[in-house]
Amino acid sequence: MSASLAVNLGGIPMKNPLNTASGTFGFGWQFEGFYDVSCLGAITTKGCAAEPWDGNDQPRMADVYGGMINSVGLQNPGVRGLVAQCGDYLQGLRDHDCAVICQVAGHSVDEYVAAVELFEELAPFASGLEINISCPNIACGGIAMGSTPAGAAEVIRAVRPRTTRPLLVKMAPARVGEIARALEAEGADALTLINSIPGMAIDVHTRRSKLSKPTGGLSGPLCHPIAVRMVWEAAQAVSIPLCGVGGVQTGEDVAEFILAGATAVSIGSQNLFEPDCAPRILAELEAWVEEQGVRDINDLRGALVC
Amino acid sequence: MPIPTPNKGRLFDARVVANELVSGEIHRIVLEVGELARMLRAGQFVNVAVPGQPRQLTRIPLSFTQTDDDAGTIELVYALIGPGTAQLSRVEAGSTLSVLGPLGNGWRIPEDATRALLVAGGTGTVPIFAAALACAAAGIAADVVVGARTKDLLWGIDELKARVSGEIITSTDDGSAGEKGFASVPALELLAKRDYDLVLVCGPEPLMKAVSARAIEGGVPCEVSLERTMACGFGACSTCAVKTVRGMKGACMDGPVFDASEVVFP
Numbered sequence: 001m002s003a004s005l006a007v008n009l010g011g012i013p014m015k016n017p018l019n020t021a022s023g024t025f026g027f028g029w030q031f032e033g034f035y036d037v038s039c040l041g042a043i044t045t046k047g048c049a050a051e052p053w054d055g056n057d058q059p060r061m062a063d064v065y066g067g068m069i070n071s072v073g074l075q076n077p078g079v080r081g082l083v084a085q086c087g088d089y090l091q092g093l094r095d096h097d098c099a100v101i102c103q104v105a106g107h108s109v110d111e112y113v114a115a116v117e118l119f120e121e122l123a124p125f126a127s128g129l130e131i132n133i134s135c136p137n138i139a140c141g142g143i144a145m146g147s148t149p150a151g152a153a154e155v156i157r158a159v160r161p162r163t164t165r166p167l168l169v170k171m172a173p174a175r176v177g178e179i180a181r182a183l184e185a186e187g188a189d190a191l192t193l194i195n196s197i198p199g200m201a202i203d204v205h206t207r208r209s210k211l212s213k214p215t216g217g218l219s220g221p222l223c224h225p226i227a228v229r230m231v232w233e234a235a236q237a238v239s240i241p242l243c244g245v246g247g248v249q250t251g252e253d254v255a256e257f258i259l260a261g262a263t264a265v266s267i268g269s270q271n272l273f274e275p276d277c278a279p280r281i282l283a284e285l286e287a288w289v290e291e292q293g294v295r296d297i298n299d300l301r302g303a304l305v306c
Numbered sequence: 307m308p309i310p311t312p313n314k315g316r317l318f319d320a321r322v323v324a325n326e327l328v329s330g331e332i333h334r335i336v337l338e339v340g341e342l343a344r345m346l347r348a349g350q351f352v353n354v355a356v357p358g359q360p361r362q363l364t365r366i367p368l369s370f371t372q373t374d375d376d377a378g379t380i381e382l383v384y385a386l387i388g389p390g391t392a393q394l395s396r397v398e399a400g401s402t403l404s405v406l407g408p409l410g411n412g413w414r415i416p417e418d419a420t421r422a423l424l425v426a427g428g429t430g431t432v433p434i435f436a437a438a439l440a441c442a443a444a445g446i447a448a449d450v451v452v453g454a455r456t457k458d459l460l461w462g463i464d465e466l467k468a469r470v471s472g473e474i475i476t477s478t479d480d481g482s483a484g485e486k487g488f489a490s491v492p493a494l495e496l497l498a499k500r501d502y503d504l505v506l507v508c509g510p511e512p513l514m515k516a517v518s519a520r521a522i523e524g525g526v527p528c529e530v531s532l533e534r535t536m537a538c539g540f541g542a543c544s545t546c547a548v549k550t551v552r553g554m555k556g557a558c559m560d561g562p563v564f565d566a567s568e569v570v571f572p
Binding site for chain 1: 308309310311312313315316317355360361362363364365388389390406534535536537538540541542543544545546547549553554572
């Protein structure tokens with residue numbers, strides 16, 4: 001009998017630990033045709049705000065060594081747009097035992113609250129809500145709010161009473177231990193880390209940024225060791241479950257996050273480079289669990305030997 | 307499960323039949339990938355993965371000039387613009403590349419069109435070449451204006467002259483071949499001189515903006531094919547956004563071809 005891969009991410013049951021990083025997976029349906037998306041333990045949808053956002057100007061992405069940099073700026077159709085465009089599809093995923101985590105975007109505490117209330121009203125398919133307090137590409141709020149323990153706590157204190165669903169928080173790649181503790185104290189059910197890492201890419205011939213803004217968010221394999229270290233730090237700081245995100249290319253990359261203390265792990269940019277990667281990564285993860293000789297993947301969480 | 311807009315793109319292993327320098331910094335690669343060759347329509351594109359270059363993890367979006375249904379091949383023409391395309395130019399015949407396609411919507415060429423004006427600048431020549439062949443196949447006369455920075459970057463002109471029914475005009479920014487100046491100059495002259503019932507443009511945004519504005523003024527249907535940096539090609543990443551009068555669209559799924567009257571040019 002094969003080992004159990006089922007985990008529970010802060011009240012969200014997942015048949016396996018694989019999730020998708022918001023912003024790299026659209027609303028899920030884009031990947032149907034490459035493979036059956038419901039093979040994943042969960043998906044996390046693109047961050048949506050109460051009202052649609054146009055996002056940043058072009059160009060919005062550039063290739064960099066070991067990954068990419070983006071400044072999309074959370075372009076989204078708004079919660080109503082998401083529900084109208086793909087509510088039925090997302091409900092179908094739920095019916096096929098794939099959790100649907102809806103990411104929530106906002107520029108201010110009031111906007112986060114408004115978006116959460118709309119999800120509560122319109123999105124019965126949402127297994128949980130992930131509050132994105134760490135987007136590096138929006139002018140006000142975003143990473144500024146999520147970059148201090150007080151700012152992060154303020155957002156979660158405001159949205160926590162508005163939903164009984166599992167509440168996740170997407171964390172910035174900075175001060176993770178102390179911010180994780182502040183979020184746990186405010187009642188977050190799980191933490192997702194890390195968001196893309198603020199970076200720059202400059203065209204030296206034109207002396208301009210390769211993006212429409214000076215800075216953007218780095219993602220891809222170059223982020224992986226940093227993300228594993230930050231998950232490990234957060235795991236020392238809090239007892240709520242963690243979802244590791246950052247540069248996953250293989251099942252062994254997922255395994256590193258689990259050994260560092262993650263309950264679930266999201267595939268990010270690799271979805272864009274290799275759109276059918278998830279079933280391969282899942283098979284590689286299963287092989288590792290078998291190799292470790294355990295009956296339950298939960299026995300491997302935080303099992304780093306040090 | 308109901309899927310809002312089925313993604314047409316699929317992953318194919320393509321065998322490299324040829325990969326060679328055309329002229330200047332322009333290269334062509336011919337891929338054997340029969341099913342995809344038969345699916346592609348003029349103006350669509352493919353995303354090619356380039357192995358072994360850590361500075362290019364995203365796939366490179368490339369337009370095709372022509373397909374050969376019988377041989378099962380597609381021809382992509384590309385300029386060397388960075389480490390990814392440089393790596394692609396080093397891939398040897400006989401190798402296998404992962405290709406994602408068909409992507410995008412392609413040109414909408416009405417069957418009852420009689421005379422089309424096609425305008426290309428730089429690498430915009432690639433999808434315009436495909437459009438010219440599609441017009442020829444549909445029996446539509448097409449005047450084609452092809453502009454490039456310099457003589458070395460003009461390619462495919464003899465083949466266009468042989469296969470397209472219409473006038474082929476070239477221009478170079480430095481005057482080293484054809485008319486001196488941007489392609490917009492001869493394009494606007496042709497628009498003023500002849501009656502067209504279709505205008506297709508692909509190239510730098512100022513060219514597309516100038517030519518499409520004049521076409522729209524004259525009441526001629528005009529389509530533009532927009533270039534964007536993109537990470538996925540199938541609607542997942544929101545990097546290739548296009549501002550339109552109907553809100554934000556994606557170049558990969560809603561385009562790359564847009565009705566010019568709907569595009570909000572910067």
